[in-house]
Amino acid sequence: MSGSLVCVGVGITLGAHISPISRSHIEQADKVYLLMSDGFVESWVSSMNSNCQSLQPFYDEGKSRHSTYREMTNELVSAAQSGLKVVAAFYGHPGVFACVAHKAISALDKLNIPAKMEAGISAEDCLYADLGIDPGKTGCIHYEASQFMLYQRAVDTAAHMILWQVGLAGDVSFSKFSTGEEYAQLLVDLLLKHYPTDHQVVLYEANTLPTEKVRKEQIRISALAKAKLNMQTTLVIPPSSKLIPNNKIRNELNKLDRTSFLTLVQ
Ligand SMILES: C[S@@+](CC[C@H](N)C(=O)[O-])C[C@H]1O[C@@H](n2cnc3c(N)ncnc32)[C@H](O)[C@@H]1O
Structure with missing residues (x-):
């Protein structure tokens, strides 16, 4: 057997x-x-x-x-x-x-x-559909909220940033069902090192039952600690800055293009 x-x-x-x-x-x-x-x-x-x-x-x-x-x-x-x-x-x-x-x-x-x-449809998949986000447009980075707080993680404000388990943000004991305003405030303080205080973020909850409504609540990032953060809430932080061109690589690519063109016409 x-x-x-x-x-x-x-x-x-x-x-x-x-x-x-x-x-x-x-x-x-x-x-x-x-x-x-x-x-x-x-x-x-x-x-x-x-x-x-x-x-x-x-x-x-x-x-x-x-x-x-x-x-x-x-x-x-x-x-x-x-x-x-x-x-x-x-x-x-x-x-x-x-x-x-x-x-x-x-x-x-x-x-x-x-x-x-076997693959399944995750909250991430629903999020792209419900919020009209294409992760390929400017890039999209996902972190678990507590891990984002506990480690030095890169923030790219030109990409979307998605924080999972935001209702448990800062749970170092790994044993709570929710944290609270003071914990969420520490997350806000960390985020405000990168984003302006009035930056609009989305509290996202896909509907579990077909009859329920999707939660897509827009709030200022500075208001996050006082917002209702549930076990199933995912925080979506849209880009706050524009993509910056990498001119060095662009020049190198142009040189390669010119070389291959010259090889073609010779
Ligand atoms: C332990 S993870 C499980 C994720 C799950 N395996 C998936 O594929 O979506 C729990 C986290 O997923 C996200 N999540 C779960 N259900 C969700 C929902 N209905 N809407 C939005 N995010 C959800 C939240 O960030 C939540 O804290």
Whole structure:
């Protein structure tokens, strides 16, 4: 008996984003583990297979998320090791700002047990559609909000900057379900080293249920600490400066173009 693991994503909006291959994996699994954004989504996915188990009980306020993720990973690995055809279904994309699927697949790879990931529609994909942003226009950089605060990270004000888990910004304990105004203010202070105080940013929440409205609330960056920051809020910071031409490289490219033209006409 050889077990396996497939990690799938069901997308963000209930019923709208799941791919046929992910649905088929869920329907055919011996056991399905669920990590969903809300109870309705969990019930919907549970209707596809009678042997579903939620991973939510591994979370606990005050418990380090490092332990939570380790326990979730061990659960998936043990189930696949026991010979079951296991599916782990996550909301969004299973591998975007989500470590459990990556960790479980890597552990099973080492044990030579088949494990793979199917792509899903993440909050990032919804954001581009709902806010009309093309990441290719001026570039787009994504950071986890606390990591952005805790490390020296580059800021390119000519690109979009997207901060994930902004509702948990500054949680050094890695164990809270939300931080608060004082923590968010430290993030604002850091951002104000790069952006003007009246720069408009967007608090973005894609709709989980088809009947819900998308949140795309525009506020001044300096008002961020007092704004309502939920677990599912993503902060979108549009560019505040223009792209600066790299004249040195442009000159080099012009020289190359001239050389190839001369080679052509000789
Ligand atoms: C642990 S990450 C999971 C992301 C998920 N794997 C995905 O593919 O979108 C949680 C963060 O994703 C973002 N997020 C989750 N749901 C969202 C939603 N409905 N709208 C906007 N952002 C969301 C928020 O930044 C949130 O703090």
